[in-house]
Amino acid sequence: MSTNSVDAGHLRAFIERxxxxxxxxxAIADDIKEVYAEAKGTGxxxxxxxxxxxxxxxxxxxxxxxxxxxxxxxxxxxEV
Amino acid sequence: MSTNSVDAGHLRAFIERxxxxxxxxxAIADDIKEVYAEAKGTGxxxxxxxxxxxxxxxxxxxxxxxxxxxxxxxxxxxEV
Amino acid sequence: MSTNSVDAGHLRAFIERxxxxxxxxxAIADDIKEVYAEAKGTGxxxxxxxxxxxxxxxxxxxxxxxxxxxxxxxxxxxEV
Amino acid sequence: MSTNSVDAGHLRAFIERxxxxxxxxxAIADDIKEVYAEAKGTGxxxxxxxxxxxxxxxxxxxxxxxxxxxxxxxxxxxEV
DNA sequence: TCAGATAAAATCGCGC
DNA sequence: GCGCGATTTTATCTGA
Numbered sequence: 235m236s237t238n239s240v241d242a243g244h245l246r247a248f249i250e251r252x253x254x255x256x257x258x259x260x261a262i263a264d265d266i267k268e269v270y271a272e273a274k275g276t277g278x279x280x281x282x283x284x285x286x287x288x289x290x291x292x293x294x295x296x297x298x299x300x301x302x303x304x305x306x307x308x309x310x311x312x313e314v
Numbered sequence: 315m316s317t318n319s320v321d322a323g324h325l326r327a328f329i330e331r332x333x334x335x336x337x338x339x340x341a342i343a344d345d346i347k348e349v350y351a352e353a354k355g356t357g358x359x360x361x362x363x364x365x366x367x368x369x370x371x372x373x374x375x376x377x378x379x380x381x382x383x384x385x386x387x388x389x390x391x392x393e394v
Numbered sequence: 395m396s397t398n399s400v401d402a403g404h405l406r407a408f409i410e411r412x413x414x415x416x417x418x419x420x421a422i423a424d425d426i427k428e429v430y431a432e433a434k435g436t437g438x439x440x441x442x443x444x445x446x447x448x449x450x451x452x453x454x455x456x457x458x459x460x461x462x463x464x465x466x467x468x469x470x471x472x473e474v
Numbered sequence: 475m476s477t478n479s480v481d482a483g484h485l486r487a488f489i490e491r492x493x494x495x496x497x498x499x500x501a502i503a504d505d506i507k508e509v510y511a512e513a514k515g516t517g518x519x520x521x522x523x524x525x526x527x528x529x530x531x532x533x534x535x536x537x538x539x540x541x542x543x544x545x546x547x548x549x550x551x552x553e554v
Numbered sequence: 555t556c557a558g559a560t561a562a563a564a565t566c567g568c569g570c
Numbered sequence: 571g572c573g574c575g576a577t578t579t580t581a582t583c584t585g586a
Contacts, residue, residue, distance in 0.1 A: 255345050266335045283325070379449055408513040412510070413530070438488065568573105
């Protein structure tokens with residue numbers, strides 16, 4: 235009985251932590267939207283901006299992956 | 315020329331702001347995942363947690379919409 | 395060779411089925427628009443109608459989710 | 475008073491008609507999903523299928539638009 | 555006709 | 571690896 239109520243309190247704490255984090259996430263998503271709106275207001279094309287950001291992210295990911303592969307090679311060599 | 319470089323700089327600034335915000339968003343998403351993992355580690359069922367959180371979110375959304383429709387009703391009455 | 399042409403024919407059949415279904419879907423969407431237009435023509439506020447419909451849909455969805463979480467609870471208890 | 479109740483009944487009728495149509499629309503959307511699933515089950519790539527369908531739709535739209543422009547030209551000539 | 559809101563489709567990411 | 575839920579992107583619609 236006591237165990238259950240403690241557990242319930244713990245579960246509630248987890249859930250509220252997640253909800254707070256999701257709220258923060260939503261706030262940031264709104265900030266992003268605002269920046270896009272501001273950029274649009276100064277004449278930039280949002281669709282193009284999204285493409286640029288997407289390409290840059292792909293570049294980063296690609297570079298990171300290449301580094302990881304390099305690491306793998308190096309550690310494999312170390313084990314020879 | 316000067317105009318273009320200024321504009322380009324401005325666009326770059328917008329893009330970097332967005333990229334920073336997206337990075338923050340990703341960090342929070344990771345935090346959320348960690349909380350789920352921790353809750354799972356203490357024995358809670360993640361699927362049920364998600365459902366609970368989803369239901370609570372629906373409650374909030376519904377309440378918000380009900381307030382909005384009340385506003386709509388009132389403004390509609392005001393126009394009679 | 396024979397295999398390819400059969401497969402191509404099969405793919406074509408899938409695609410045409412989907413296109414026909416999408417056409418039906420579009421027709422129904424048009425019907426819905428017409429009903430809204432007709433309601434508007436008899437003096438109803440479309441925005442309010444949409445809100446009402448949205449709230450009713452939320453009710454249904456929430457009820458469905460509540461049943462699902464009940465299932466989850468029961469199955470979780472069954473595993474104790 | 476009588477007017478209001480009649481109106482309410484009428485509004486309810488409109489809403490229920492729309493809800494029925496939306497239900498049909500959802501059913502067709504489900505059918506489409508099923509066809510995709512079936513195609514996937516027989517080895518087709520859903521992403522590619524979507525591309526094909528999208529391209530074919532664009533073709534149709536383009537052709538329709540060209541026909542409309544042709545109509546415009548012809549009627550403009552008729553008015554000369 | 556266009557912006558802003560709404561809804562739909564496509565994509566991504568997770569848990570199982 | 572697949573289904574499913576969330577997110578993001580695209581298309582549609584309405585009101586100014």
